[in-house]
Amino acid sequence: MLPTTPSWGSRTQPSSLPSSSSSSSKSTSSISWARSSALGRGLEDGAREAVRGILAGATANKASHNRTRALQSHSSPEGKEEPEPLSPELEYIPRKRGKNPMKAVGLAWYSLYTRTWLGYLFYRQQLRRARNRYPKGHSKTQPRLFNGVKVLPIPVLSDNYSYLIIDTQAQLAVAVDPSDPRAVQASIEKEGVTLVAILCTHKHWDHSGGNRDLSRRHRDCRVYGSPQDGIPYLTHPLCHQDVVSVGRLQIRALATPGHTQGHLVYLLDGEPYKGPSCLFSGDLLFLSGCGRTFEGNAETMLSSLDTVLGLGDDTLLWPGHEYAEENLGFAGVVEPENLARERKMQWVQRQRLERKGTCPSTLGEERSYNPFLRTHCLALQEALGPGPGPTGDDDCSRAQLLEELRRLKDMHKSK
Known part of the structure; x- marks a missing residue:
């Protein structure tokens, strides 16, 4: 069952908390939860396809933009020279080739992750995978x-x-x-x-x-x-x-x-x-x-x-x-x-x-x-x-x- 937060910016109290005093309520809640879980799995499958489509579109747009820029730079008689390395210890990475996580795919994904239910579904998928991979946790910790x-x-x-x-x-x-x-x-x-x-x-x-x-x-x-x-x-x-x-x-x-x-x-x-x-x-x-x-x-x-x-x-x-x-x-x-x-x-x-x-x-x-x-x-x-x-x-x-x-x-x- 997905959270029922009405809007991302609102201050919300936990809504409609289930009562533990009624056995019939528990039975109804169990049936409802089973139905919701099945629905959630269906929504998640659809959500993954939607995410793939949106991110694929963003990737294609970025690739097209990069090809256009490459053609423009080759056709320009006065191409800009790359600056000198910043220090002897660092390998210089030109800014135009740098991977900015907030551009194209990164920006599209972050918006989906924080502003839509797709982010919640992605989190649930990551949670299941981590539980299967690390049943006792990813690290050994001491209090x-x-x-x-x-x-x-x-x-x-x-x-x-x-x-x-x-x-x-x-x-x-x-x-x-x-x-x-x-x-x-x-x-x-x-x-x-x-x-x-x-x-x-x-x-x-x-x-x-x-x-x-x-x-x-x-x-x-x-x-x-x-x-x-x-x-x-x-x-x-x-x-x-x-x-x-x-x-x-x-x-x-x-x-x-x-x-x-x-x-x-x-x-x-x-x-x-x-x-x-x-x-x-x-x-x-x-x-x-x-x-x-x-x-x-x-x-x-x-x-x-x-x-x-x-x-x-x-x-x-x-x-x-x-x-x-x-x-x-x-x-x-x-x-x-x-x-x-x-x-x-x-x-x-x-x-x-x-x-x-x-x-x-x-x-x-x-x-x-x-x-x-x-x-x-x-x-x-x-x-x-x-x-x-x-x-x-x-x-x-x-x-x-x-x-x-x-x-x-x-x-x-x-x-």
């Missing part, structure tokens, strides 16, 4: 305990992480980005806790797909997130600096737009339990990487990254994806002599050989090797950046460098 507070990473889909934040004394739990409700529910039952809140960093289905099932199963559970993002089954909108309190857990929402318009990160304050603060960064910040700017620009993303850079070095980073090895490979291309990156890469490779997770990192570590947090570094600016503009605007120069890093990362293939 972290801090004086009565537990952070439990839950590997879901092919490379996502959901999290349970648990007050072990009160036996209350908060779920962050519960994309696979089955995996999250299994962890809830294993820990013997009560789920009272869901924190969604953004609307993408691989982060919000479990909101419906979990909020229906746990009737008192609240769903928090940005009202600007169209998060499914949102019940309690949050703004920048709003605090969610659950037992001893004090969790602050920080607005970090760029990946999506309403993206939030969540900062668990370490003071109440005398431990390190924890940042649940969704798709803003990864180990040695950052998210794509699907709904923003480089200036917006830079401002959001600077927001988290203002936090303490000992803050633990819990990202939304297991991208560590690939990201560190790219960081080695742009900063080949960075010893901190080399040490971290060796550790990550040992972890991944045993399929162990690589989170958490710390913000102090990230400052030493994450190129997306190092746009202030002169060496990186000289290697890749355009240099300060006529006004000497440092933020402008950093934003341009961030944009170039993002372009190169989108084309990078780890070896």
